[in-house]
Amino acid sequence: MQRIKLVSPDKAYMEQVLNYKKEFIENQEDFAGSGGLRLTSDYDEWLTMLVDNSCDATVREGLVPASTYLAVTIEDNRLVGMIDIRHRLNDYLENFGGHIGYSIKRSERKQGYATEMLNLALDVCKNLQISPVLVTCDKENLGSAKTIINNGGQLINEVPEDYRITQRYHIHL
Template sequence: MESIALIFPTKEYEKQILDYKNEFETNGDSMDGTAGLQRIKDINEWFAMLMDNAKEETVREGRVPASTYLAVRRSDNRVIGMIDIRHRLNEYLFQFGGHIGYSVRKSERQKGYAKEMLRLALEECKTMNMEKVLITCNKENIASAKTTICNGGVLENEVLEGERITQRYWIDLL
């Protein structure tokens, strides 16, 4: 795995962000950790939403404050993933969504990027003075469970959400 950095999305990465979205849509994959990128029609509105949702004072209705990052490979400046850190949890996130959501583009999977993205995000959580972080995943997503466990995740329980079983892992940051 090559070195990556987590950076805040900017207009400089607009084309790559749209390519990232397109790759997920083409493959029929779930775009976790993208702050609703899959639902946007206007990339400028998405950028504005990220700025609003970064602070408690401006967070949009029905959302929680969050920091969204691009995972960018240093060697070629390519966006290989996205990760979203929710600063606090609402009831739904406590049960099913957790503090952190992430995704890696299909063409870059199984290279260790998810594990490194989560490690870097946990470091960011420490700077936010978070003591514990909840990470959830679909029970069928073995790769995500392994990524979480490799970063210190301890399975608390499994909850039923419709027909899906969600696993809830806690990571102690102290």
């Protein structure tokens, strides 16, 4: 049974998104898949940045076009996670970021939302004709590795970078 859906961010979600950001900052956690939410101080500025970064003509230098979605519960429209789908890869993303970045609110973890959210994102990737989909995670992030594997991810290799090791997975659609 599907419990969440992916929606495009808009003004209706402002309070929930700002609380999401606050929770990650207070817990000193990185919130991947948020379309650069950490970089902006203004919600409208963030929404504009998402639109700009969604196509080749307006994407910020050094980035690739991406679509950012909110994962909200079907029952009560509660924000549980965020996910970015990058339409293509650059050299850095090929090794360390992949096509998809995501995060789940601390208070919503270990409930299967990440697995479901990634599965929904793979449907978007299929529509964008992205296959195989490259998804990466830090080696010590066992929850994320499990999420990727549960969605058909096959470990390709591990890439060392500074203080961490990144695991690279392919998901064939």
